[in-house]
Amino acid sequence: MKGREKICAKLSSAFLRKWWIVVAISVLFIILGVIVAIFFMTWVKLVIHHQIVLKEGSQAFGWWKKPPVTPRISIYVYNVTNADDFLSNGSKPIVDEVGPYVYTESWERKNLQFNDNGTVTYNLQKLYFFNEELSAGLEDDVVVVPNIPMLSATSQSKHAARFLRLAMASIMDILKIKPFVEVSVGQLVWGYEDPLLKLAKDVVPKEQKLPYEEFGLMYNKNRTSPDNVTVFTGAGDITKFGLIDTYNGQTHYSHWLTEECNSLSASDGSIFPPNITPNTTLYIFDKDLCRRLPLKFQKEIERKDGVVAYRFSPPLNVFANPNENPDNMCFCPYGPPCTPSGFFNVSLCQFDSPVLLSFPHFYLADDTYRTAFDGISPPDPEKHRFYLDIQPMMGTALSARARVQINLAVSQVIDIKQVATFPDIVFPILWFEEAVDGLPEEITNLMRLANDVPPVAHASITGILFAIGIILLVIAVWRLVRGANRLSSLQLATGHIGQPQQSKDVQMNNVNRH
Numbered sequence: 273m274k275g276r277e278k279i280c281a282k283l284s285s286a287f288l289r290k291w292w293i294v295v296a297i298s299v300l301f302i303i304l305g306v307i308v309a310i311f312f313m314t315w316v317k318l319v320i321h322h323q324i325v326l327k328e329g330s331q332a333f334g335w336w337k338k339p340p341v342t343p344r345i346s347i348y349v350y351n352v353t354n355a356d357d358f359l360s361n362g363s364k365p366i367v368d369e370v371g372p373y374v375y376t377e378s379w380e381r382k383n384l385q386f387n388d389n390g391t392v393t394y395n396l397q398k399l400y401f402f403n404e405e406l407s408a409g410l411e412d413d414v415v416v417v418p419n420i421p422m423l424s425a426t427s428q429s430k431h432a433a434r435f436l437r438l439a440m441a442s443i444m445d446i447l448k449i450k451p452f453v454e455v456s457v458g459q460l461v462w463g464y465e466d467p468l469l470k471l472a473k474d475v476v477p478k479e480q481k482l483p484y485e486e487f488g489l490m491y492n493k494n495r496t497s498p499d500n501v502t503v504f505t506g507a508g509d510i511t512k513f514g515l516i517d518t519y520n521g522q523t524h525y526s527h528w529l530t531e532e533c534n535s536l537s538a539s540d541g542s543i544f545p546p547n548i549t550p551n552t553t554l555y556i557f558d559k560d561l562c563r564r565l566p567l568k569f570q571k572e573i574e575r576k577d578g579v580v581a582y583r584f585s586p587p588l589n590v591f592a593n594p595n596e597n598p599d600n601m602c603f604c605p606y607g608p609p610c611t612p613s614g615f616f617n618v619s620l621c622q623f624d625s626p627v628l629l630s631f632p633h634f635y636l637a638d639d640t641y642r643t644a645f646d647g648i649s650p651p652d653p654e655k656h657r658f659y660l661d662i663q664p665m666m667g668t669a670l671s672a673r674a675r676v677q678i679n680l681a682v683s684q685v686i687d688i689k690q691v692a693t694f695p696d697i698v699f700p701i702l703w704f705e706e707a708v709d710g711l712p713e714e715i716t717n718l719m720r721l722a723n724d725v726p727p728v729a730h731a732s733i734t735g736i737l738f739a740i741g742i743i744l745l746v747i748a749v750w751r752l753v754r755g756a757n758r759l760s761s762l763q764l765a766t767g768h769i770g771q772p773q774q775s776k777d778v779q780m781n782n783v784n785r786h
């Protein structure tokens with residue numbers, strides 16, 4: 273009797289043990305599923321980060337060194353059509369927006385030098401080629417625009433001694449300098465000889481000399497920039513990937529009032545630290561902007577090529593007066609009063625010229641600035657907003673529209689007779705749109721892959737692991753419960769009737785049933 277019981281227990285415990293192993297395996301699968309569920313995206317990110325780091329020979333590096341895109345800059349000039357009437361009769365100025373004058377660009381990072389501390393130093397080459405087909409006119413088109421060197425000089429002399437202003441007036445008389453100039457679009461952009469700058473070059477002491485005798489809004493830009501830019505390659509610390517470490521050896525400007533506002537820690541607009549979320553603030557830096565520009569998440573978009581991107585734009589209060597946006601107090605070193613909302617005063621980066629940047633058509637500025645002129649249509653965010661579309665996981669810019677308007681803040685100076693009738697006014701000169709588009713399919717395919725595959729793979733791998741684990745577990749538990757029931761009934765049976773044969777029958781039945 274006892275021996276039979278033992279055999280019986282042994283048999284059933286072997287049977288149970290088998291299913292306990294299955295339980296263990298299924299739990300293992302479930303744990304694996306949990307691990308994959310939690311860490312899969314981290315692994316994918318690690319792989320991506322490894323891929324994007326700038327290092328000699330990698331594909332990402334090649335794309336960064338010589339971007340496989342053809343950026344375009346479209347220039348719209350505000351042609352003044354009633355200059356004489358405006359000056360002699362005080363009429364409202366009438367401007368005619370002419371353009372676009374389109375240049376295609378070719379970019380390359382030159383003189384690359386990898387440093388030991390995970391950075392690379394380069395000089396950016398930008399070459400511009402006039403594109404007649406995309407343009408609405410020729411580079412030779414003549415436009416009438418405010419004389420920027422002259423009006424800068426007169427506006428700056430506002431607080432100088434009176435005799436200086438009078439001296440200026442007679443010099444301008446001799447040189448026949450007028451408040452408006454007739455120049456071609458090509459000259460306005462790329463430079464023309466300016467008598468005042470030429471004079472300044474000859475008379476002003478060496479240290480205070482302006483660097484040029486020609487004046488042009490993009491003078492000397494069609495070349496390899498002499499500025500030494502050092503950016504982080506992402507090796508060691510991916511959170512700084514693509515950010516500027518130093519610009520001509522400096523990490524900060526000294527123009528503004530706080531370290532935050534002086535900081536140059538920003539991207540040049542091409543690559544950004546990866547893992548961008550809608551909460552991320554991106555920063556881009558351009559020397560002509562005189563500061564870094566913050567960009568905030570606006571919306572998610574699906575591009576024509578199927579790549580999902582985040583659209584980032586400057587916040588609406590980016591150039592707001594400190595009364596509306598106290599954070600901008602740091603950009604008002606000599607105020608109050610500070611620059612009105614919608615404008616950014618770059619005079620400290622422009623040899624003290626009273627240049628104010630804004631968005632095209634005075635977007636985000638008070639409407640009175642626009643309606644002080646005839647001929648400027650109301651701003652349209654679609655056409656005039658600055659934006660950047662970015663692949664969030666990799667931090668790669670997919671397309672961009674950098675839209676900026678250049679204005680001259682003219683101050684009336686009665687003592688200088690040539691400009692005595694030129695009132696205090698913010699005069700728009702031109703606006704431009706620098707557009708980057710059309711990454712090669714090779715890259716967009718990769719991005720689609722990076723965006724679409726990981727979530728699917730994640731879901732399917734965890735799904736399969738969980739499914740296997742759960743199915744095994746259910747079967748095992750079910751078997752164990754059955755087995756346990758049978759064991760107890762068996763023990764009952766062996767205890768009371770003592771018919772071991774029955775257990776075999778039960779087992780046979782069980783096997784048959786399945």
Ligand SMILES: *[C@@H]1O[C@H](CO)[C@@H](O)[C@H](O)[C@H]1NC(C)=O
Pocket residue numbers: 351352353354370409413414415416
């Ligand atoms: C700009 O305005 C001037 C003066 O009205 C005119 O002669 C010239 O043709 C205009 N330029 C363009 C490109 O329309």
Ligand SMILES: *[C@@H]1O[C@H](CO)[C@@H](O)[C@H](O)[C@H]1NC(C)=O
Pocket residue numbers: 356357360361
């Ligand atoms: C100034 O106004 C007068 C009177 O309306 C007009 O005759 C004259 O042509 C205007 N001057 C200019 C330069 O347009």
Ligand SMILES: *[C@@H]1O[C@H](CO)[C@@H](O)[C@H](O)[C@H]1NC(C)=O
Pocket residue numbers: 387388389391502517518521
């Ligand atoms: C890295 O090295 C470069 C070149 O030597 C230097 O200009 C830069 O300041 C260094 N950056 C850091 C963060 O040490």
Ligand SMILES: *[C@@H]1O[C@H](CO)[C@@H](O)[C@H](O)[C@H]1NC(C)=O
Pocket residue numbers: 399400401402462494
């Ligand atoms: C810029 O430079 C390139 C080569 O140096 C030249 O071919 C091109 O015409 C220049 N573009 C302009 C707008 O001057």
Ligand SMILES: *[C@@H]1O[C@H](CO)[C@@H](O)[C@H](O)[C@H]1NC(C)=O
Pocket residue numbers: 498499500520
């Ligand atoms: C850039 O670096 C080179 C070589 O180190 C130096 O000669 C040049 O002056 C630097 N340029 C600027 C604008 O600092």
Ligand SMILES: *[C@@H]1O[C@H](CO)[C@@H](O)[C@H](O)[C@H]1NC(C)=O
Pocket residue numbers: 549551
């Ligand atoms: C983003 O910001 C929102 C609101 O401030 C917050 O609720 C959310 O947790 C943040 N998300 C992340 C990923 O930081």
Ligand SMILES: *[C@@H]1O[C@H](CO)[C@@H](O)[C@H](O)[C@H]1NC(C)=O
Pocket residue numbers: 606609610611612617618619620626681
């Ligand atoms: C721009 O800043 C300069 C000093 O950098 C200041 O003199 C000038 O008044 C400012 N212009 C405006 C319109 O705020």
